[in-house]
Amino acid sequence: MPELTTTSEPAFDHGLRRQALVRAILTDIFHGKYRAGQRLVTEALAQRFGVSHTPIREALIELGTSGIVNLLPNRGAVVRQVTARDVREVLQVRKVLECEAVRGAARRADPVRVAAIADDIRALAARPPGPEAVAVARDLDNTLHDYICAACGNSFLQSELARLRTLYQAFRDVTWDLEEARSDFHRLGVEAGEHLAITDALRARDPRAAVRAMTAHIRSGVKYWLQVSTNLAPS
Amino acid sequence: MPELTTTSEPAFDHGLRRQALVRAILTDIFHGKYRAGQRLVTEALAQRFGVSHTPIREALIELGTSGIVNLLPNRGAVVRQVTARDVREVLQVRKVLECEAVRGAARRADPVRVAAIADDIRALAARPPGPEAVAVARDLDNTLHDYICAACGNSFLQSELARLRTLYQAFRDVTWDLEEARSDFHRLGVEAGEHLAITDALRARDPRAAVRAMTAHIRSGVKYWLQVSTNLAPS
């Protein structure tokens, strides 16, 4: 009898087994079940999930291509070490890509849509802080960045940012959960301000202001996340 | 008896078979052997390369995760439409990443190593043009970009650029092969000049000049590649 995962057991439908395994392994990694540097042995995973070694191997290849695990030839997969340095590095890459995206989006953005998002952000800021506000903020953050992504006019850039997002969103959710636990909601207001700076620039169709605002937003995020996440290995 | 690939048959070493297959299939796609929208049938590929369907399937998953082919559940892999627009998009992303890398490298580069590369570039420029010169130039291009990659101080950025490189190198090799066929080696001199501008900036540890030189280099590459490759679907 295979051990249950922390999440609900994924539906192992035919043709979707690999995808389900990717998600299951990913959540396990971010929940700390598999630690950095740990080897992911195909046979053990196969037993754990009650499947054969083939789809496990394929899921690991997919995770390897996305950079979540390291695939060493003839030595299998090991969970990537996620250090504070890694977070800085990923966010440095994300910064240049998001800036490029927002630069393109500033020339293409639909003012009506942007205004609607901005209204939502202002509505959020007027809300009493609390766990629900965090959830809404999370959604709004996704919405705004998704919209920029979609409006950047470069579908390859869009897909690259989507890939990075699986990484940084998992990280963000973890830190925001910590945040929630300590009932400190100051960050929400800061975020809202930064987001509004971006929407203002988009509505004004000012690429340079948009890049400036996005740079500030991500810089601020780096600083905050690194400060909150004391559970990460240093440097 | 498996048919020979257009390139030299890759070394299908144990543990590197998937990688070799990824490159081989990629090259074939860029050579037009597999056209956009065409289905890639695992069994056929297995026969063609003289391997079993297992590593083929894994290679297709890797290509799917990188976005070269579309993986439809239960319906296998189909070659993505690669248009001139796609090339522009990939190179736009590559541009911002390479610029970020060279900005970092300008603060870290080893003058001795850079000078050695610059000498090689000058030596190449003094050579008579010909197929061997193209091969050397290809190696030198790799060497310089690899060095910048390695010296950028961000290992995640380094791995991202490495991933992009499989894409654009396959594309570059194809266009250079076409070039070779028509015995037009003008591009080599232009490249050498652009490369020297980059090495000069690195030796002077001038990040802004380095970014300028890299931008010019990639812009020039985009223009050239798009002009040479008339076999790609437009826009």
Place this chain on the structure above:
DNA sequence: ACGAGAGGGATTCTACAGAATCGGGTTGTC
């Protein structure tokens, strides 16, 4: 220290079974 060898595990191959898709043909109804 150093090399042979053992063992663990990755990688690949082979063979096969279940499932999804697609095309074509059949049947039933209007």
Place this chain on the structure above:
DNA sequence: GACAACCCGATTCTGTAGAATCCCTCTCGT
């Protein structure tokens, strides 16, 4: 007769299972 629904079979993907082979690492004996 026209047309839609249905069924069926071919093709191919997807996953299972076991075995063979290879690579890496670690240990043990010299």
